[in-house]
Amino acid sequence: MKAYVAGVGMTRFEKPETREWQYWDMVREAGGAALTDAGITYTDVEQVPVGYCFQPSTAGQRAVYELGLTGIPVYNVNNNCATGATALMLAGQLVAGGVCDCVLALGFEKMKRGALGGGAGGGDFSTSPVARHYGVMAARHGFGNTPPTAQIFAAAAREHIERYGTTEAQLAAVAAKNHRHSAHNPYAQFRDVYDVAGVLAAPMVHRPLTRLQCSPTSDGAAAAVVVSERFAEARALTGLVELAGQAMTTDTEESFSSGSCIDAVGRPMSREAARQAYERAGFGIEDVDVIELHDCFSVNELLTYEALGMCAPEESGKLAESGATTYGGRWVVNPSGGLISKGHPLGATGLAQIAELVWQLRGDAGERQVPGARVGLAHNIGLGGAAVVTLLRSVQSG
Template sequence: MAQDVWVLGTHMTAFGRYPDQDAVDLATNAALGALDDGGVAISDMDILACGTLFQANAGMGQQVQKQIGQTGIPVYNVSNACATGATALRTVIMAIRAGEADLGLAIGVEQMGKMGLLAGGARKEKNVYEPSGRYGAVMPIDGILGTDTMPGVFAQAGMEYANDNDGVGFEQFAKVAQKNHAHSTLNPLAQYQKEFSLEEIMGSPMQSYPNTLLMCCPTGDGAAACVLVGEERFATLSREQQSRAVKISASVLTTDPYVESGAMQPDVNTLTRNAAQAAYEQSGVAPGDLSLVELHDCFATAELIHYDNLGLCEPGGAGDFIDRGAPWRDGETPVNVSGGLISKGHPIGATGVANVYEVATHLRGEAGDRQIEGANVGLAHVIGLGSSCGVHILEKSGIS
C-alpha cells in the first residue's frame, strides 16, 4: 500500500490583474509562500511540478527554480487544460506514493490579462476554398456548425441537463452566480468581491444563452502552490506542522470515456462522475460528509450540473438543490465559498491548486471571515475540456 500524502504548506496569490509582474513572479510568490507556510525550504524538496497552460512551453518550473533555488531536482512542467493545476498536484502525489520523493512542491500559475473570450476562432475569408484538416473544412466552422466558444459549449451542457430534468432553467442557472458573487464578498483573494441581485445577473449582457456576463468566469492572473509530504517524513515533523497539515484522502484524474455524442458536444459529466466515484471509494467519504466543496464553475451552467455529477444532490435534482439554497455557505453542502471561478477568478493553470488551497485553509480553521465552522472534510474538483477531470478529497489533520 502506497503511503498517505499530506498538504504541509499552501499559499495562493490574490487572483486579479498583475500588469507589473510576470508569471514567474506570481509562481515564485506562491511557491515561497507555500514553503514558508510549511516550515520547509526549497532544499528539502525532492520534486517540483509546475502547471501553466498558455506558457506551457516556457519551462516555467525551471524559471521558478532560477528565482528560488536551483537544487537540481526533477521538474515536471505540465499542461492539461483547466485541469492543469490539479495535474501538477497529482504529479507530486504520484511521485511520493511511488516512493521516489518524500517532499515535493506543486505550483499552478497563469497570466492571462484581459484575454477575453476563449476558443471560437476568427473567420478568415480565404481567397480560394480548399478543404483542409480532419473534416475537410474550407473555412473555420465556429459559428456555422455550432459553437466552439466556452460560454456556448457550457451553456449547451447546462441546457442538455435542463432537457433531461424538470425544474431547471435560466433562473436556476442565474441563482448559482448570485450565490458565488455573494460568497466572494468574504474572500479578500477573489478577483471580484461584489454582490449582485438575481435581476442584475439575469439582466447583464447575454454571452451565450443562458449564460449572461455575470454567469461567466473572468480571465485573470494568479498562482497557487502546495508543499506535499509523504507519511514517513510527516511522522518526523513538529507537532505544529502535523496539526496544520491536511491529509489527501483521495487524488483522482480521469479523462472522458467514449460516449456517442462526445465528438459533437464535450461530455463533462461522465468523467466527473467517474472521478467522484473513485475519490469517494478511495477516501471512504460520502458526499453527505463533505463540509465544503470547491467545484469547477467556469460558467453557472457548469456548476449546476456538477451538483449532480458529484452526488451532492439527488439524481436529477440540481434545480431543486439550488432553489432550496443547499449550496450556499449556510446550506446543506457549501459550494464555492471562495466565490468560485465566477467571482474568485480563473487563471487557468492556478485553479486546480487554488481550489485545494481553499479547502485546506478551511480545514485548518484559518479562512477568516469566510470560514466554514467545524470543517473537517472537503472536496476540490476541476475539469478541463478535451477532457480531464481532477478530484481531490482532503481531511483535517486530527492531530492537535
C-alpha cells in the same frame, strides 16, 4: 503511503495586465508562501510539477528558479483548465508511491484580456485538440461567433433546461451565491455582490449565460507542499491535511456518443473521477462538508452537483436555489467565490481550490469559514479532457 498537504499559498487573482509582474514573480509569491506555511525551505523539496497553459516550454523551470537553483527535477504540466489539479495529483503520486518525501506543486497563468478563444480559429476548429467536443456542439446547435467555450457550456445549459426543466433563475442562483461568497475573499478578482436579478440583467454572452455566470480571464499563481508521513514526523510539521483520495479521468465514448453537450463538457468524466476518489478515500459525498468545484460557467456547477452524487440530474437546479449549497445548508460549495468570482488563471485554479480547502479544514478561512469543516472535496475539469477529484481530510478528524 499517506500523503499530506503541509503548506499552501496563492497570489490574489487579478484581471490581466492589472499589475506589472511576470509569471515568475507570481510563482515566487505563491510558492514562497506555501513553503513558509509548511515551515520548510526550497532545499527540502525533491521534485516540482508546475502547471500552466499559455507560456512557452520550460516556463516551469524559469518560474521555479525564483525559489532556488538546486537542480531538482521540474515537470511542465498542461491539462487545460485541470492543469493545477494535475500538478497536485502528480505530487500526491510521487509521495504516496514512496518516490519522494517532499514535493512542491505549482500552478500559474499570465493571460490576455478578453474572452478565452478556446483554439477554435474563428469557427475552423478542425485542428483543435477539442475538435470532437466542438463537433458535438456544432452538429446539434451550430457554431456561432461568441467564444467557443461559452457556446458549448451555454448549449449544455439549454439542453439542461429542455431535459430537466431547469430555469434561467436557477442558473443565475449559482452565480449569485458564488459572487456573494467572494465578498469575503481577499484573493478574489471580483468581490461585488449580486442577487439573481442582477445576474440575469448582466450582458448576455451566449444564451442563457450572462457575463456574471462566466469565469473571467485572470493572472495568478497557487502552490501546495505535499509531504510523506515520515517527513512530517521528522520535521514535527503541524497543520497537516491528508490527501485522502484522488482520481483523474479522461473522456470515454460516453462523452461523444450521446451527441449531448452535457456529456461533451465532462459530466461523465467528473462522475467517474468522483466514484474512484470515493472508493480510494473510503467515504463519499455524504461525509463532505465543504466543496470547491469547477464553476467555469454556472451550468457546470449544476452538472458537477449531479456528477458528485449530491442530487439527481433533475434536482440540481432546485438544489442551487434551495440554499443547500451555501452557509447553513448541507454543503458549502465554493466558499472562495469559485471561478466565476474568484477568477480563473487556468494553471493555478486547481491549486487555489486546494489552498481554500486547506484553510477551511484548518479553521483558518476567516469570514469564509465553514463551521466544523473536517472533510473537503476539490473538483477541477478541463475540456479535451481531464477531470480531477481530490478528497481532503483534516488530520484532527481522524
